[in-house]
Amino acid sequence: MNKTWQTKWPERISYGLSDAADNLVFQVMTTYLLFFYTDVYGLTPGAVAILFVVARVADVIESPLIGLMIDHTHSKFGKSRPFFLWYALPYVIFAILTFVTPNFSSTGKLIWAYVTYLGLGFFYTAVNLPITSILPTMSQNERELTLLGVIRQFFGSSVQIIVAVFTLPLVAFFGRGNQQHGFLMTITLFGVISLILIWNTFFHVRERFTNKKIAHQSFKQVLPMILKNQPWIRISVVILLFWLVTAIKNQTAIYYFKYTLNKESLVPLANGFTLASLVGVILILRLSSIHGNRKTMLTGIVTAFFGQLILAAGVYLNTLSVLFTGVVVNAIGHGMIVGLVSIMIADTIRYGVTMGIQAEGILAASDNFGVNVGLGVGGLITAGLFQLSGYVPDQAQNAATLSMINWNYVWIPLVIYVVMFAVLWFYDEEVMKSVKAGV
Template sequence: MNGAWQTSLKERLSYGLSDGADNLVFQVMTTYLLYFYTDIYGLSAAEVGTLFLIARFADVIESVIIGVMIDHTHSKYGHSRPFFLWYALPYVIVAVLTFVVPPFDHQGKLVWAYATYLLLGFFYSTVNLPITSILPSLTNNSREITLLGVIRQFFGQTSQIIVAIFTLPLIALLGGSDQQRGFLLTIIVFATISLILILNTFVHVRERIKMPPATSFKRTFKMISHNKPWLILSGIIFLYWVTTSMKNQTTIYYFKYNLNAENLVPIVNTFTAAALIGIVAIPFVTRKFSNKQAMMTGLIIASAGQILIAFGSEFFHNLPLIFTGTFINTVGSGMVIALVSIMISDTIKYSQQKFNVEASGLLASTDDFGVNLGLGIGGLITAGLLSQTGYVANHSQNHATLNMIVMNYAWIPLLAYILMIILLALYDQKVIYSYTKQHAD
């Protein structure tokens, strides 16, 4: 039985806006930080690749630590909710500092990049992980959980669209010919909005479903090794963010160097709006189909779009085909990402009911460390291949580099989608439903 709906409209919107807030900063980092570091800040591609790898592995550890912190937090505000209050300001301050170019020598700038980027990863987890961990405590109505997850992804994707469309024009508007100044002023604008929205979430959401006491570390980690649905979902999340990182970071290189059309980047980025179609479709699709079936549909659609991107960029050099593929791919990706927090909530309830283990924060951390590790590996692959093929910033690129950019933009992401489909086929939705008593209506 689903029961009565328990959240108000204001609470649902405030919950969703939390992900929108985080993404205003996060998407700038995901999409443009590699370019910022290589073409503006002055680091080599190899240095950036190493930084991304170290930072992401650090973030994996930090995500687990923060998940455990949430599980063992007992305040008058709840387990997850106080993290929005405690860490919103540090998050946005460090985000701004990450785009500061200090007047140091090269080694000093490298140290600054490490310090700010590592801190940014930590504070991102402190405000983003609670969005997932708090979901099972907002309501025990499965349809309401689905709606909240969709609202969250709707606003998260809307922020991604805003960043994709308006970042480069804002940089040009605020910085003129000075891209360094433009990047700094743009991140200040996004960070300020982010701070307001995160604090708004703290004010308006409530943890009304009491979670069982946190389980011991030993029992929790034993449960994780036997929680097959959670392990499979973690792998899918990781692969999703590897391919997202590679595609997002490579887009500006592909259009700048392969097509000599950097001005088209904001246009192709507008296709990220298509993800909203996939996100909004989820409440309707999951009325007839399981979460697994809905995600599989999204992966198949995303793969079909990626095939068009690959053929359009590799064989035909055809912009309409690339744009069409991007649109289709993004619709499918929207369906996938809309289901992530919902299915993580399923695995949290599954662990509570099958294993009698309460580890909401730790299990929710799969979203964060999947994102962080995926971005790290994706960034490492991109930066490493740029370095190995002889990339030189702001110059015409050699044939090997141009081929590598196409491989990174088109073919490696397609392989990742195929691997996600194989993994998802192993996900046992019937077992999840048998323990959580959630049924597709």
């Protein structure tokens, strides 16, 4: 294997900022869109639940479609890189339109939500999937790929925390009591910054290692490799489960603090404690070099599980200090998990090359597929349970709804962590030896 380092710091930073750019919009959607639709825009939880189902069905098609588009792209810029240039502006436009609140009828509002949210989902995939697919083409040095993956997640997690902490204060600042205007101005600010950062990535990153002989094969040729790529299948399932638990926890947090504790003002503080995820991201550099990627991610899942147990104790003891301690420990585990995702996907892409297929687009699609489907199903579970329990916006909630909030915030995540651990336990890292040997 070529052990030299091909990238320099300006390129590494620009690569990392691509994830920061996407997260400026994505995290608002993940954390606050359900709340925006029910409490600001005026849709019912049931209508939102169906919208999320439809969007996730669309994502099942969109992620592999964008992956195939990348694998069949012939341009002077490469396969993945031009997507940053082509789709950044439409992505930002649809992000802003999603938070526009036209004075339509109930049906008109729902149609507007469908058009804007589905459009946003497509263009998010178009600018986010290339971040993963381009990684294994930037270098052939295993440790350099790990560094690039960690830098990406460091910036992505940093912006995730910034959005979680500052979104509601910015909404209040811009809105002056009008949350509709506040959300629109906030997403516009985030969108403009996102556009600049995505285009910056296009101008500074490079695809260096593409084997033209095996880089543009048909899906019929690619499919057998996918079915034999067991590490890719398992990490894809883990990704989906991770974003499922993330969606359920994040979307329920604001309801927990608003309706269970009657302390909505604590949401930015609680989200601020997720800054600890950066500790988990940084730990990857050391732990993966000693124990490998699989054991490091398993450690992250166990850490997240025990953090969730501490959070549960805080909820049922009604003790904020214990609850926030759980948030911190859980966030460290999450940082270790999500920081390894693009790195392990890159490993499976390079493993595919040893089988004679370079299909970084379709293999990287599992990352976005997991994100979109996990978040959508998580939103469906949350919104659906709200509807079934009799949730009424901006009112004192009944006992069934309060119980449902606790289940979503505490117990369902614990079950998902156990399933994640079981799936990853059987991840066969031995087959990666051919990749690391440079075969």
